[in-house]
Amino acid sequence: MKPYPFSAIVGHDQLRLALLLCAVRPEIGGALIRGEKGTAKSTAVRGLAALLSEATGSDAGLVEMPLGATEDRVIGSLDLQRVLRDGEHAFSPGLLARAHGGVLYVDEVNLLHDHLVDVLLDAAAMGRVHIERDGISHSHEARFVLIGTMNPEEGELRPQLLDRFGLTVDVHASRDVDVRVQVIRQRMAYEADPEGFAERYADADAELARRIAAARALVDDVVLPDNELRRIAALCAAFDVDGMRADLVVARTAVAHAAWRGADTVGEEDIRVAAELALPHRRRRDPFDDPGIDRDQLDEALARAGADPDPDPDPDPPGGGASTEAEHDAPQQNPAQKGKPQAPTTRPSAPPSATFRTRALRVPGVG
Structure with missing residues (x-):
């Protein structure tokens, strides 16, 4: 049958x-x-x-x-x-x-x-x-x-x-x-x-x-852009999952969904579907919480992940040079003073502290 x-x-x-x-x-x-x-x-x-x-x-x-x-x-x-x-x-x-x-x-x-x-x-x-x-x-x-x-x-x-x-x-x-x-x-x-x-x-x-066969042939050629890769990492971090397996599974599932759609590049839609399937059993939840994933929380996390700025620039550029911000913050030197020795900067000395005097401690009825 x-x-x-x-x-x-x-x-x-x-x-x-x-x-x-x-x-x-x-x-x-x-x-x-x-x-x-x-x-x-x-x-x-x-x-x-x-x-x-x-x-x-x-x-x-x-x-x-x-x-x-x-x-x-x-x-x-x-x-x-x-x-x-x-x-x-x-x-x-x-x-x-x-x-x-x-x-x-x-x-x-x-x-x-x-x-x-x-x-x-x-x-x-x-x-x-x-x-x-x-x-x-x-x-x-x-x-x-x-x-x-x-x-x-x-x-x-x-x-x-x-x-x-x-x-x-x-x-x-x-x-x-x-x-x-x-x-x-x-x-x-x-x-x-x-x-x-x-x-x-x-x-x-x-x-x-037929669609399964076409997607299996296409899946190895699907591109996962860096911005979508950062979106996946930020999304998994927002749901506080343990380890890196969730990130890898979401990435693989997003690529598979893009191939299933017939697309050659992963988009936000693919990541959303992958997160709904790969994260519910990995997120931390209380014993009496409902299974699954909150759609509103997912939308908010995706929005934050999409607006995540680029990583901060390297504070110490190659070559050991100081950053440009430090150069701008440094005091500017008068061109006429170049080549002349600079006088040492003097600071006012601290005021003298009060003289310490000892006092005898007397306890009535002792000694």
């Missing part, structure tokens, strides 16, 4: 955009989708895998990682059959090798063992997997789009792991009756005739796949 078409998803514009940007540039670091059950998280991921396969011509598709997977199953292990049969060490690839060129999907990633999440995030960031175990030294490519989904009601990820996901999107079921009716109608139509339903959205999905 064909997966539910990506273009047939109702609403969730930010979720769909985050997934598309990760498909354009996997170096972003993947996406974490947080939301209550029944909000099309898994449906969107499976639809993205079908788009990516069509855009890249890869057969990898979607690789789902079960919660009970062992480390050997994830990164690979020694091929015991060949060891016993042929007497030679051979490597048996794992899920990361299968996911190369496609999408690696981890449902309920918050319930996965932390060391396995570390392995996934390392592979997604480096694009390669290195294995040193059981007498085997092996390395292979593993460029994939890492997508994790979770329900916050079942527990949160540790901040160290949360920070390593490139983008984060919070999804909620719409309270608009018309939207909910449309969702029900779409889903029931798909269940009644999956092939016919997918055929109705084939052209829209094909257009998305």
